[in-house]
Amino acid sequence: MAQIFAYIVHKDGVADDTALELLTAAKKIDPAASVTAIVAGNGAGLDAVANEMAKAYNEVWKLDDPALAYPNAELVRPVLVKMIPAGSIVLVAHDTFGMDLAPGLSIKMDAAFVPDVVDIEGLEGDTLKVVRQEFGGQVSTHVTANIAGGAVLTPRGGVFAATEAGASGSVVDKSGDIGGLSAKRRFIEVVVAEVGDVDITKEDVLVSVGRGIEDQDNIEIAEDLAKAMGAVVSCSRPIVDAKWLEKSRQVGTSGQTVKPKVYMACGISGSFQHLGGIKGNPFIVAINKNAKAPIFQVADVGVVADILEFMPALTEAIEEAK
Amino acid sequence: MEILVCIKRVPDTSENEIALNSAGNDIERDDLVYSVNEWDNYAVEEAIQIVDRVGGSVTVVTVGDDESEEVLRREMAMGANNGLLLSDDAFAETDGRGIATILKAAVEKGNYDLILTGALADDGAGQVGGMLAAMLDYPFASVVNKIETGDDKKLKIGREIEGGNQEISEIELPCVLSIQTGINEPRYVGIRGIRKVASVEIPTMGAGDLGVDAAALAPKVKRLDYFVPEMGEGAEMLEGSTEEIIAKLLEMLKAKGGLK
Numbered sequence: 001m002a003q004i005f006a007y008i009v010h011k012d013g014v015a016d017d018t019a020l021e022l023l024t025a026a027k028k029i030d031p032a033a034s035v036t037a038i039v040a041g042n043g044a045g046l047d048a049v050a051n052e053m054a055k056a057y058n059e060v061w062k063l064d065d066p067a068l069a070y071p072n073a074e075l076v077r078p079v080l081v082k083m084i085p086a087g088s089i090v091l092v093a094h095d096t097f098g099m100d101l102a103p104g105l106s107i108k109m110d111a112a113f114v115p116d117v118v119d120i121e122g123l124e125g126d127t128l129k130v131v132r133q134e135f136g137g138q139v140s141t142h143v144t145a146n147i148a149g150g151a152v153l154t155p156r157g158g159v160f161a162a163t164e165a166g167a168s169g170s171v172v173d174k175s176g177d178i179g180g181l182s183a184k185r186r187f188i189e190v191v192v193a194e195v196g197d198v199d200i201t202k203e204d205v206l207v208s209v210g211r212g213i214e215d216q217d218n219i220e221i222a223e224d225l226a227k228a229m230g231a232v233v234s235c236s237r238p239i240v241d242a243k244w245l246e247k248s249r250q251v252g253t254s255g256q257t258v259k260p261k262v263y264m265a266c267g268i269s270g271s272f273q274h275l276g277g278i279k280g281n282p283f284i285v286a287i288n289k290n291a292k293a294p295i296f297q298v299a300d301v302g303v304v305a306d307i308l309e310f311m312p313a314l315t316e317a318i319e320e321a322k
Numbered sequence: 323m324e325i326l327v328c329i330k331r332v333p334d335t336s337e338n339e340i341a342l343n344s345a346g347n348d349i350e351r352d353d354l355v356y357s358v359n360e361w362d363n364y365a366v367e368e369a370i371q372i373v374d375r376v377g378g379s380v381t382v383v384t385v386g387d388d389e390s391e392e393v394l395r396r397e398m399a400m401g402a403n404n405g406l407l408l409s410d411d412a413f414a415e416t417d418g419r420g421i422a423t424i425l426k427a428a429v430e431k432g433n434y435d436l437i438l439t440g441a442l443a444d445d446g447a448g449q450v451g452g453m454l455a456a457m458l459d460y461p462f463a464s465v466v467n468k469i470e471t472g473d474d475k476k477l478k479i480g481r482e483i484e485g486g487n488q489e490i491s492e493i494e495l496p497c498v499l500s501i502q503t504g505i506n507e508p509r510y511v512g513i514r515g516i517r518k519v520a521s522v523e524i525p526t527m528g529a530g531d532l533g534v535d536a537a538a539l540a541p542k543v544k545r546l547d548y549f550v551p552e553m554g555e556g557a558e559m560l561e562g563s564t565e566e567i568i569a570k571l572l573e574m575l576k577a578k579g580g581l582k
Contacts, residue, residue: 139340317569
């Protein structure tokens with residue numbers, strides 16, 4: 001059986017939520033596997049993360065190097081290629097770091113690559129069977145990978161339950177094996193997102209619009225409904241890409257994480273990146289003209305309708321009831 | 323700067339419902355409208371803007387069949403200077419690694435300083451750019467939402483990372499970047515623009531021209547089927563006339579604190 005490794009994303013001495021989800025994914029590949037967590041970085045927080053991971057993983061490799069203080073995939077990739085035995089299975093969370101690191105890692109390891117995995121059905125011989133999604137989550141697909149030469153998988157965040165702590169693994173300091181590090185891409189700084197005129201993360205009721213709004217002029221329809229409800233307008237990514245609303249209004253993994261009581265998803269299909277920004281289990285109302293939109297699978301209440309007709313009608317009814 | 327942009331012809335799923343075919347091995351494609359992958363369109367616009375600033379040329383390339391020519395032409399109508407179609411029966415059944423292998427061979431036939439791809443396409447994999455960079459031993463950056471040109475040796479780039487933050491780096495040329503939507507505002511392509519490039523010859527290269535061995539394209543990863551996912555219980559669907567639906571919805575919104 002191939003060895004399984006999990007690359008741990010962490011920041012300021014705290015492991016990302018995906019850190020223990022990867023262990024669950026590993027156990028779905030092989031329940032008997034001994035799984036090694038790789039914790040790379042530099043400084044005081046690194047030991048805290050490594051020790052925390054040892055409570056769940058059998059073994060933790062600590063890679064401490066000043067050059068790894070900021071996670072630059074171009075530096076991390078050659079280190080992993082050098083240290084991980086050929087034929088291993090490597091799990092990396094499907095986030096912006098994973099998108100940077102993992103495809104190239106699979107090439108350098110000459111291993112199969114399976115991105116954005118949402119479920120793992122199991123391993124038979126050298127054939128690993130997993131579930132992925134295509135077309136923005138509208139359809140799923142079973143995928144097989146020949147892992148005879150190893151594999152790199154990027155499990156999607158939030159779909160595998162986190163494994164509870166309960167192991168007493170060992171932390172092995174592998175820093176001495178890193179060697180010289182250099183890359184043709186150098187990290188300069190992180191520019192923190194600007195705060196807009198409205199803080200959607202603090203609102204109880206959000207009227208959120210997506211592609212279904214069709215035109216910049218129609219944003220007004222959402223603003224009218226929000227005003228009638230005493231809510232605030234937020235949106236999905238395409239609306240910000242089109243510059244119809246400012247970035248600070250965007251809900252999703254690449255935007256804001258919101259925790260409202262009520263979330264009105266209007267003309268939003270419901271990609272996982274969008275849903276990843278909705279926390280706190282709000283009451284979700286989905287209005288979409290596509291009855292097969294993935295948003296209906298996570299919403300509490302659904303209406304199949306054209307939002308350009310339904311929203312004004314709803315606004316009018318609310319005004320009349322006042 | 324000589325820029326190669328790798329693009330893909332995909333079904334436009336933002337406006338279309340996706341249904342499965344009766345065999346369950348593919349989606350129903352007959353009624354779908356195909357166009358260029360949305361992310362790739364931003365990549366081509368970015369390439370054109372860079373060439374407008376510093377000179378050079380933009381080549382758009384795709385791996386596909388004869389029908390893929392239309393997306394090359396569309397991007398040439400936007401302002402890309404050259405098109406290149408990589409087409410061969412041997413390319414049909416390959417995986418992401420195989421596509422990257424084909425593109426690598428095409429890159430080596432040219433002399434490009436910068437290679438752009440879309441960050442994602444219809445299959446949600448986001449893999450070809452990173453694989454291509456690794457095969458070429460070029461530096462790579464994903465989900466790029468800003469490119470600043472400086473001297474001819476390097477670029478200053480921004481990557482869109484979690485929480486809407488932006489990671490700024492410097493990257494040496496030649497490199498591969500996968501482009502995120504929103505980096506620019508892709509220009510509109512009118513009928514006149516399409517007509518202007520309608521008769522431009524687009525060269526085609528096959529496995530033999532590229533020197534790609536069919537064995538190198540054998541997929542490690544295979545899609546078995548398509549199915550509609552069942553996640554949780556799903557929403558309670560409100561039905562009836564618009565008035566009835568609104569009456570029910572208002573009651574629920576009141577109960578849940580959705581009306582102030």
